[in-house]
Amino acid sequence: MQITSKGQVTIPQEVRNRLGLLPHTEVEFEVAGDHARIRKVKGSTGSDGRGRRAVSALRGAADARMSTEEIMALTRDQRFSARKRK
Numbered sequence: 001m002q003i004t005s006k007g008q009v010t011i012p013q014e015v016r017n018r019l020g021l022l023p024h025t026e027v028e029f030e031v032a033g034d035h036a037r038i039r040k041v042k043g044s045t046g047s048d049g050r051g052r053r054a055v056s057a058l059r060g061a062a063d064a065r066m067s068t069e070e071i072m073a074l075t076r077d078q079r080f081s082a083r084k085r086k
Helices: 013-019 047-058 068-075 078-085
Strands: 029-033 035-038
Touching: none
Parallel strands: none
Antiparallel strands: 029 035
16 A cells, blocks of 8 residues: 555555444544554544534525425325325
């Protein structure tokens, strides 16, 4: 593995999986002698913060007024909805 001209390296998939390093997860480096350690920052916005970021990005983006029932009808299986109405 080589460091790019921008000082970047790719963390192998196996390491990312084992440590739970998802996109946008904050990490920190600790230098100890002639080596460095990487670890996930405590309270980092990895998987638990992804939903929060998604909601934040979408907040205020809706341009149609819909009731809760109308929204729920869109999320229900159409076959189920048709059977329920009969």
